[in-house]
Amino acid sequence: MKERDYSQYKGVWVIGEVREGQIHAVSYELLAWGRGLADALAVDLAIVVLGKDIKDKVDELISRGADKVYVIDHPELEHFRVDPYSNILTALIEEYKPEVLIASATTMGRTLMPVLAVKLDAGLTADCTGLEIDPEERLLIQTRPAVGGNIMATIKTPVLRPQMATVRPKSKRPLPPDPGRKGEIILKEFGPEWLTSRVRRLDFIKEESEGAPIQDAECIVAFGKGLKDGRHVQLMQDLARIFEGSLGASRNATDLGWIPYSHQVGLSGKTVSPRLYFAFGISGAVQHLAGMSSAETIIAVNSDPEANIFNVADYGLVGDLFEVVPLLISRLKEKGKEA
Amino acid sequence: MKIVVLIKQVPATDKVKMDEESGTMIRDGVESEVNPLDLYAVEEAVRIKERIGNGVEIHVISMGPKKAEEALRSAIALGCDRAYLLSDRKFAGSDTWVTAYTLSAAIRKIVGDFDLILCGERATDGETGQVGPEVGAYLDLPILTYVSKIETLQDRKIIAQRAVEGGHEVVESPLPVLISVVKEINTPRMPNFSGKMKAKKAEIPVLTAEDIGADEARLGLKGSPTRVVKIFRPQVARKGTVVSCVGNLQGAVDGLVDFLEEKAMI
Ligand SMILES: Cc1cc2nc3c(=O)[nH]c(=O)nc-3n(C[C@H](O)[C@H](O)[C@H](O)COP(=O)(O)OP(=O)(O)OC[C@H]3O[C@@H](n4cnc5c(N)ncnc54)[C@H](O)[C@@H]3O)c2cc1C
Numbered sequence: 364m365k366e367r368d369y370s371q372y373k374g375v376w377v378i379g380e381v382r383e384g385q386i387h388a389v390s391y392e393l394l395a396w397g398r399g400l401a402d403a404l405a406v407d408l409a410i411v412v413l414g415k416d417i418k419d420k421v422d423e424l425i426s427r428g429a430d431k432v433y434v435i436d437h438p439e440l441e442h443f444r445v446d447p448y449s450n451i452l453t454a455l456i457e458e459y460k461p462e463v464l465i466a467s468a469t470t471m472g473r474t475l476m477p478v479l480a481v482k483l484d485a486g487l488t489a490d491c492t493g494l495e496i497d498p499e500e501r502l503l504i505q506t507r508p509a510v511g512g513n514i515m516a517t518i519k520t521p522v523l524r525p526q527m528a529t530v531r532p533k534s535k536r537p538l539p540p541d542p543g544r545k546g547e548i549i550l551k552e553f554g555p556e557w558l559t560s561r562v563r564r565l566d567f568i569k570e571e572s573e574g575a576p577i578q579d580a581e582c583i584v585a586f587g588k589g590l591k592d593g594r595h596v597q598l599m600q601d602l603a604r605i606f607e608g609s610l611g612a613s614r615n616a617t618d619l620g621w622i623p624y625s626h627q628v629g630l631s632g633k634t635v636s637p638r639l640y641f642a643f644g645i646s647g648a649v650q651h652l653a654g655m656s657s658a659e660t661i662i663a664v665n666s667d668p669e670a671n672i673f674n675v676a677d678y679g680l681v682g683d684l685f686e687v688v689p690l691l692i693s694r695l696k697e698k699g700k701e702a
Numbered sequence: 703m704k705i706v707v708l709i710k711q712v713p714a715t716d717k718v719k720m721d722e723e724s725g726t727m728i729r730d731g732v733e734s735e736v737n738p739l740d741l742y743a744v745e746e747a748v749r750i751k752e753r754i755g756n757g758v759e760i761h762v763i764s765m766g767p768k769k770a771e772e773a774l775r776s777a778i779a780l781g782c783d784r785a786y787l788l789s790d791r792k793f794a795g796s797d798t799w800v801t802a803y804t805l806s807a808a809i810r811k812i813v814g815d816f817d818l819i820l821c822g823e824r825a826t827d828g829e830t831g832q833v834g835p836e837v838g839a840y841l842d843l844p845i846l847t848y849v850s851k852i853e854t855l856q857d858r859k860i861i862a863q864r865a866v867e868g869g870h871e872v873v874e875s876p877l878p879v880l881i882s883v884v885k886e887i888n889t890p891r892m893p894n895f896s897g898k899m900k901a902k903k904a905e906i907p908v909l910t911a912e913d914i915g916a917d918e919a920r921l922g923l924k925g926s927p928t929r930v931v932k933i934f935r936p937q938v939a940r941k942g943t944v945v946s947c948v949g950n951l952q953g954a955v956d957g958l959v960d961f962l963e964e965k966a967m968i
């Protein structure tokens with residue numbers, strides 16, 4: 364490995380995300396992660412955002428924890444594409460030399476960060492659920508699940524800089540906005556040679572489903588083979604609507620074609636960390652648990668008292684989901700009326 | 703057209719056993735399999751070959767212990783043409799960054815020119831999903847991750863769909879390109895008899911660090927920028943309440959509603 368002097372590397376950087384022209388909520392989660400790390404190191408926290416027409420939308424990044432906001436605003440940066448994003452970020456990181464660089468483990472973060480790790484000659488840890496600073500060594504302690512959630516690994520990057528990690532979306536709450544916070548907004552310009560991309564975006568086919576993509580959802584109503592028939596997805600949707608939640612599913616349920624694969628939770632699907640996860644008629648196979656066991660609160664309904672899902676549930680009901688769900692919906696609606 | 707497929711051999715996930723005391727994985731006697739998500743990459747390569755016909759050659763590469771040869775044989779059984787195993791004590795302990803460096807050095811050396819590299823979305827053991835894009839970056843290729851459909855592949859161009867948050871992005875890229883695929887892309891086949899015979903007879907060269915001309919300082923544990931400093935067992939079991947609905951449906955559901963209120967979920 365190259366011997367390099369990393370003594371100038373200082374500060375914590377996070378990479379914000381813009382979707383459909385708006386600063387996406389994962390950016391605020393990243394600031395909450397970054398704030399804790401920057402305070403522990405007694406350094407500044409910076410966020411960098413790339414996008415189109417975003418320079419007037421970045422104030423909240425300061426009120427939610429950033430000391431510095433680097434903005435690259437250009438029509439060519441409207442959508443994430445590897446070439447321009449990675450070229451620009453590589454240049455900025457080589458210029459400003461942060462010691463820690465964090466992004467969200469979204470499809471963007473999981474594509475961009477590996478490319479940056481190669482371009483910057485730095486190590487990267489994926490999909491962390493915990494980040495801390497070791498006070499003595501001033502090193503980033505990265506914790507992540509592996510082997511289908513069977514083990515947790517603690518990882519350090521002793522030599523190379525920046526220390527890079529992606530964190531699971533929803534694994535931290537954003538800080539409440541503090542309108543009095545002071546910070547600096549720095550607009551950076553990049554010429555056309557920085558903006559070219561080998562990959563072209565031709566179109567976007569929006570998925571017609573209610574609720575946020577499951578990786579972004581605060582509440583997920585998930586179902587498995589116990590739902591018995593695709594017709595009953597409607598029942599799940601009725602409940603999800605009350606929580607403004609999104610639908611999730613086990614592999615068996617997606618394999619049966621009851622819902623598109625993009626809703627599958629687990630080892631060969633999505634990894635999610637919502638605040639609230641309902642599991643209806645899901646047995647709780649390890650491969651399913653791998654995708655959802657870091658949810659804040661887990662509710663399970665299963666007719667089999669021995670179902671493994673109960674081992675991870677905060678509240679479990681042994682019963683028939685077709686009895687429980689309609690009653691639950693009507694109770695919640697009564698509450699809604701009371702409120 | 704030359705297609706490269708990257709596959710990893712992993713412990714069969716449902717068979718993973720943990721030593722509860724030490725918190726480490728028991729590897730002895732655990733069966734291995736091709737990383738399930740890599741089978742979609744193999745299948746897609748074979749489908750491209752079937753569609754285009756003559757002149758398509760599929761090279762499959764894996765880095766791992768000698769035993770990973772089994773994974774390569776199963777890829778040949780499914781329709782891949784040639785397989786190479788990268789195996790050397792010097793590779794032991796590689797993190798993703800070094801794995802990608804090693805794989806890309808091998809691709810350069812043994813395959814030379816290629817049109818397409820296919821890999822899985824992530825491996826079920828490490829679950830990082832980093833190796834694919836890192837290989838793309840080492841080889842300075844355009845990179846398409848999360849590909850759920852290849853729409854067209856002609857005139858040195860590919861049009862594909864990427865499954866991202868909220869929908870599918872349709873993208874176009876010149877070749878050569880690196881693609882990581884998701885499960886949605888196809889349904890992998892089972893090997894047939896003639897495939898199995900071919901796999902049995904296939905010669906699988908084993909390549910070392912020297913063979914691929916890799917910089918030794920960048921290999922294995924020594925070359926890896928990240929270090930696993932501790933492995934522990936997560937607290938999976940939550941001290942949850944489990945209530946039976948038998949003869950007590952109302953009470954059980956009311957209890958749930960109270961619980962949700964307590965947690966400020968409603
Ligand atoms: C490599 C690999 C990767 C995998 N990846 C994933 C993955 O990403 N995601 C995933 O989910 N699985 C995955 N699996 C599959 C996993 O092992 C299980 O087979 C799957 O999760 C089971 O789905 P299920 O719980 O819906 O079905 P089942 O296991 O059939 O469970 C159905 C449950 O419904 C309950 N039930 C039935 N009727 C009712 C009723 N009326 N009311 C209440 N409960 C009822 C039953 O008691 C049962 O527990 C993977 C497997 C492998 C080998």
Ligand SMILES: Nc1ncnc2c1ncn2[C@@H]1O[C@H](COP(=O)(O)O)[C@@H](O)[C@H]1O
Nearest residue numbers: 708709765821822824825830831832833
């Ligand atoms: N040791 C390896 N040998 C060959 N391919 C690999 C290896 N490790 C990872 N890959 C490929 O990279 C993808 C992502 O792996 P990972 O980054 O480990 O989750 C896998 O699905 C494989 O296609």
